[in-house]
Amino acid sequence: MKKLKIADGIHMLTMNVEDILFEGIWEIASGVTLNSYIVQGEKTAIIDGVIGWDGIPETLYRNLEEIGVDPKTIDYLIVNHMEPDHSGWISNFRKIKDDFTIICTDKAAKMVASFYGEDKIRVVKEGDTLDLGNGKVLSFHPVPNVHWPDTMYTYESGTKTLFSCDMFGAFGRMEVHCFDDELTPEEVDFFEAEGIRYYSNVMATFTPMVKKAIEKAKTLDIKVIAPGHGPVYRTNPQKIIDDYTRYTRYAEGAGKDEITILWGSMYGMTAKAVDFVEGILRREGVKYSKLEMPLESESEMVATVFKSAGIIIAAPTYEYKLFPPVAEALNEVGRKKITGKQAFRFGSYGWSGGAEKELSEIVERNKMNWSFIESVEFEGCPTTEDLNKVETGVLELINKMKDKVVE
Ligand SMILES: Cc1cc2nc3c(=O)[nH]c(=O)nc-3n(C[C@H](O)[C@H](O)[C@H](O)COP(=O)(O)O)c2cc1C
Ligand SMILES: [Fe+2]
Ligand SMILES: [Fe+2]
Known part of the structure; x- marks a missing residue:
């Protein structure tokens, strides 16, 4: 003492x-x-x-x-x-x-x-x-x-x-x-x-x-x-x-001039698109953090999402819903009433999808009021066309979050 x-x-x-x-x-x-x-x-x-x-x-x-x-x-x-x-x-x-x-x-x-x-x-x-x-x-x-x-x-x-x-x-x-x-x-x-x-x-x-x-x-x-x-x-x-x-x-939705990639992947399909996104962010000179769920600590995850002006959610469909570790992370962020963030999601599915529906439910239930760019979902491995759509989403996010930056 x-x-x-x-x-x-x-x-x-x-x-x-x-x-x-x-x-x-x-x-x-x-x-x-x-x-x-x-x-x-x-x-x-x-x-x-x-x-x-x-x-x-x-x-x-x-x-x-x-x-x-x-x-x-x-x-x-x-x-x-x-x-x-x-x-x-x-x-x-x-x-x-x-x-x-x-x-x-x-x-x-x-x-x-x-x-x-x-x-x-x-x-x-x-x-x-x-x-x-x-x-x-x-x-x-x-x-x-x-x-x-x-x-x-x-x-x-x-x-x-x-x-x-x-x-x-x-x-x-x-x-x-x-x-x-x-x-x-x-x-x-x-x-x-x-x-x-x-x-x-x-x-x-x-x-x-x-x-x-x-x-x-x-x-x-x-x-x-x-x-x-x-x-x-x-x-x-x-x-x-x-x-x-x-x-x-x-x-309430502002953040530092940085992006958090909140992600998870079972067999590496969504992960391929995450790698691709990292290349874009490096090329564009945007600072970013990568949080792989469920490996990241809850404390660090909440803090990193909280301070970022832009959020990328990269997660596949799992049993008709959003990949659970990422869904849980978002629920936690919602419980903390971290609202108004600019966000973009992409992810892989194998059968008929479902991740997107649960994402909407989480955002709705927690009254998060996040502003989403249209999501990109791809079947199995992302094609060049899928990755082009992901790139468009990321660039749009970089642009949209500019108004929210408070250092
Ligand atoms: C346990 C498990 C559950 C799954 N549930 C679904 C599902 O409900 N709907 C769907 O479209 N695909 C489902 N899939 C397929 C995955 O979404 C698909 O394999 C996807 O490519 C996984 O991406 P990832 O490698 O990034 O994890 C499931 C796969 C696993 C292993
Ligand atoms: Fe205290
Ligand atoms: Fe206290």
Whole structure:
């Protein structure tokens, strides 16, 4: 666990978490951090929490003591978000201290009670404040359905610090550098990629609410953004606000100037057309990613589709339907409400086809509102004529996606 000073009386405890499936689903090959913040005035508050690898409360207390905080003096536990990655330590804390007040929204209060049996709770609403003394005043600003219904921002007005919880967060472990101004250019790129993966995997479904949370952040005078996952922005908080604004647009059909080929093939017939398409994209100088399903991780697949302005779906018919690993991938993308993409599909069939019908059903069912160029289906191995049609489709896609590019 790392301990960092953010300002006088404000510290961060941060811990890298690896070798887990985030939310029980997402492979996080580069890990994720859990960040906790301690604000000290005359009274002390801890915002969200981390226990430590061992899950033993003493680890947390030892770390608190090392930054000069006697855990027994903590008066307030601020639960910005009840999801157990931030709140799972409450019961442990209860073991060493019994007289603290939990501060959270009404929706969180219900869950803090049902998950942990807690009842000493102060429910806060928009704009409520908590004066810790010594110039440290916290205010609370619900941002519902930014991940869970209960989420709120906590804002410290003396230092103009926004403790934003899941908002403005990213996957990715932090080594030595935890502040935006310390990051090397490679680390900036790393946290952008990990931020996109985090947003697409965890937040994309809630894009309309994320937009509201961005607007709410704009009403606060912010010098520092201190999220629950990923680096702290103390020099340029606008950077992560702008990044998140761009991610909301990716979720609604914009993307980087690149194409994702989401593909699968049983006996290599569709794969022949994929090879051909790669040649076209190289010739046209278009950046692309190839995701072969089911080999690609779900996390990477969702992130790559999410950030691309153009999507090529290359998949054959399988038992009267779309090749299942590709159908499942598209369903997942649909569940994440990644809408409005420019897309083109081609694929092989052997008997009477059926892939196309299921593709339409998936897009319809998930209200994806993707804009498709007319698909190309070929029987068995693609002929020169089939490949010419595929080329026409790809060129049309390159042209159509231009309006959607937001870097
Ligand atoms: C398990 C299996 C199920 C299939 N189901 C269908 C089908 O329902 N309708 C169809 O037209 N072709 C079906 N086919 C034929 C394939 O679509 C055809 O072989 C195609 O060329 C496969 O392309 P690929 O080599 O890119 O996987 C099936 C093939 C397999 C192996
Ligand atoms: Fe969360
Ligand atoms: Fe979280």
